[in-house]
Amino acid sequence: MAHAIRIHENGGPEVLKWEAVDVGEPGPGEARIRQTAIGLNYIDVYHRTGLYKLAALPAVIGMEGAGRVEAVGPGVTDVKVGDRVAYGTVLGGYAEERLIPADRLVKLPDDISDVTAAAIMLQGMTARYLLRETYHVTPETVMLFHAAAGGVGLIVCQWAKALGATMIGTVGSDEKAALAKSAGCTHVINYRTEDYVARVREITGGSMCDVAYDSVGKDTFPSSLDCLKPKGLWVSFGNASGPVPPFDMTLLSVKGSLFATRPTVMAYTAQRADLLANAADLFAMIAKGAIKVEPTTYALKDAAQAHRDLEARKTTGSIVLVP
Ligand SMILES: NC(=O)c1ccc[n+]([C@@H]2O[C@H](COP(=O)([O-])OP(=O)(O)OC[C@H]3O[C@@H](n4cnc5c(N)ncnc54)[C@H](OP(=O)(O)O)[C@@H]3O)[C@@H](O)[C@H]2O)c1
The missing domain is CATH 3.40.50.720 (NAD(P)-binding Rossmann-like Domain)
Known part of the structure; x- marks a missing residue:
């Protein structure tokens, strides 16, 4: 059985629990992915503490990850089994395997590793919309x-x-x-x-x-x-x-x-065309060497420690959890 980090209540890092979860089969429009790298972002802290309300508990927090498509449900055309993919704005990230709406996935180019993808999808797409759209920086x-x-x-x-x-x-x-x-x-x-x-x-x-x-x-x-x-x-x-x-x-x-x-990356990438354009721009910046990331990694099981370090302002750069 797959494992995930779930919360049953809002609170400090101690509410993050490593548990067996039943992932199930993908429904219409969904894909099941096996994750190899999971991004940790400050929004995960807001979801854990309750500053940002979750629709229901228990919940698997985390918005970002990368891995391989293992199965697709009826009607999925954006990805196929075996594709290496990533996403940055879909709750349910802290898991070895997960279901996800397939139209939120982006296929990864060969020169972007899974760890890099998990480090940049949310934070890099945020950097991109802030500098290229919210204000046109010149x-x-x-x-x-x-x-x-x-x-x-x-x-x-x-x-x-x-x-x-x-x-x-x-x-x-x-x-x-x-x-x-x-x-x-x-x-x-x-x-x-x-x-x-x-x-x-x-x-x-x-x-x-x-x-x-x-x-x-x-x-x-x-x-x-x-x-x-x-x-x-x-x-x-x-x-x-x-x-x-x-x-x-x-x-x-x-x-x-x-x-x-008061912008959000979710709003700026809500349309699939905007998601793909934003990700393509970001991947191009990485490919030409203009942007490099060297994320700090923690085991997914140790997500609570990663949260403690992030909130204590001890971390720098991106953080990736490895299942
Ligand atoms: N709206 C959006 O679309 C969007 C998307 C992504 C991220 N964000 C926001 O962008 C910010 C950065 O996100 P991130 O994931 O990259 O986190 P991060 O910048 O790696 O970590 C947060 C940093 O905030 C600073 N900070 C200042 N006062 C703090 C305090 N009282 N407690 C904790 N940290 C404090 C710390 O840096 P110093 O020690 O240098 O002060 C800390 O390292 C977060 O506020 C996040 O919510 C927004």
């Missing part, structure tokens, strides 16, 4: 990006460099600063020891940023807004320190007629 763009040495962060450092943008990244330690810098971040600020708004003013000569990407949430609100030019864009895309509190819309006017958005 060589003229000056952008602030918090948690620049994290999973999404290190991919963004490399992608922003490839686009020729000026990236000001914040990080929680000097070791992380060195890592972000080596990944291509133009200027790095340790926001645990420095006043990052003052440093952004100094770095930009007072002109501030076109766009501020903020996934830290509570702890960087509303100071991220002070890093923007008039009419700049605040992209709030995560809550690693807790959610942004409710606020008065006039805040955006007094801070300089700002724009604000």
